[in-house]
Amino acid sequence: MMRPEPVLKPEEPVAEAKPVQEAPINSIKYKITGDEVNITGCDKKVSGALTIPEIIEGKSVTSIGKEAFQYCRNLTSITIPDGVTSIGQGAFELCIGLTSITIPDSVTSIGEGAFWGCSNLTSITIPDSVTDIGDSAFWGCSNLTSITIPDSVTSIRNSAFGGCYRLTSVTIGNGVTNIANYAFRNCRSLTSITIPDSVTDIGDSAFYDCTNLTSITIPDSVTSIGGYAFKFCLYLTSVTIPNSVTRIGNGAFYSCTRLTSITIGNGVTSIGNYALANCTSLTTVTFLGDAPKAGKEVFKGATPTIYRKTEAKGWGDTWGKRTVKLICEKP
Structure with missing residues (x-):
């Protein structure tokens, strides 16, 4: 499924730096299944920097669920713990205050629209463990300036980096066999x-x-x-x-x-x-x-x-x- 294009302006400014404020851990919602924890949601009013714990109630956090942090507009940075293997569909959609995120080497899949419309995200490192980046995963990340797609990824899906207006540098790994529809549409700062x-x-x-x-x-x-x-x-x-x-x-x-x-x-x-x-x-x-x-x-x-x-x-x-x-x- 392809998501609609966000209404973004090419000259949208980068958010001004603010003092780091730690977000409270009790703002996170989760579900335990067996020995694994899936992060399912978050208080929409939470703000500042959030570090998701590696262990909750003695169980390992292994996934960030569908739309878990969607519309958490005041989060500025998120650290995902080692052990998480998947970031779900729309997990951080429209987290417009988010400027940085740390993805661990354990993650293998980034879901459809996972970072859709994160318009102040300036950098992100996709680890070598990732094999799948979903449709529209970074669509509308209009302040993202560079991206390296590791050799482990085989396909750049539909609209994956569309609308990344300030993207000037793209390195495509040697494992990629397909650059799908709209993959880099509207990347107007890309020169080569x-x-x-x-x-x-x-x-x-x-x-x-x-x-x-x-x-x-x-x-x-x-x-x-x-x-x-x-x-x-x-x-x-x-x-x-x-x-x-x-x-x-x-x-x-x-x-x-x-x-x-x-x-x-x-x-x-x-x-x-x-x-x-x-x-x-x-x-x-x-x-x-x-x-x-x-x-x-x-x-x-x-x-x-x-x-x-x-x-x-x-x-x-x-x-x-x-x-x-x-x-x-x-x-």
Whole structure:
């Protein structure tokens, strides 16, 4: 399930530092099952720094339950104890006063929307133990500036870091195979990103509206680029699609208005509707293989010249309503 986008402003200020105030332990609600404790809730009026105890009533705390701290707007920091293995859905949703959180190495899963809308969270360390980060887990964390996704994570789920307006640095671990739909949508401060060669799929709108993205490295492990994956990446100037890619989705590079050239590998068999539409600076499209199937209005609003190899098959004098020439004819 994808959550609605929070109403956030790109210029939302970081909360001013205040004296640390310890939150009382008796503000925590919990449930004991066998020898394990699940944190289920918290007094919504609690404020300051909260350290969740490792042991409650002689039992180990092993999980933070669904929506346990949801709307605890006055909490500023939270320390999760060793032994906790899961952080549930919406566990810290809209904890807008939260600036830092410590996640122990025991945690293996971060649930859907776990930190959704934590707009003053400035840093978080995802430990190597985490294998799963849920949909929208950090959506709207608009003051988060950097994130490292460990090698243990295999998928960056839908909208996981969408709306992180101030995110400038992303390191994607070598275990990630899929960057899902909307994963980094609206990350408008992101200027470059390197996708590791473990990734095979870039989802729909994965980098949509990353308006300051100037460069991206797509490895030759990627086979599919989803619809609108790079729409409104206004500062991209050149792109190379590796030979491994077979499909470029609808509107994949729509309105990349500073894109001047793109090289498309020999594995591409289809290019979707409006894939390069409104790329108003595009002058050169180089194909390294046979002519792919062209979608509707691939180059609407753009007037590039297409260049192909001499031995490539299926080409005519035009493709996508644009002139085709041989690579040897490039100026």
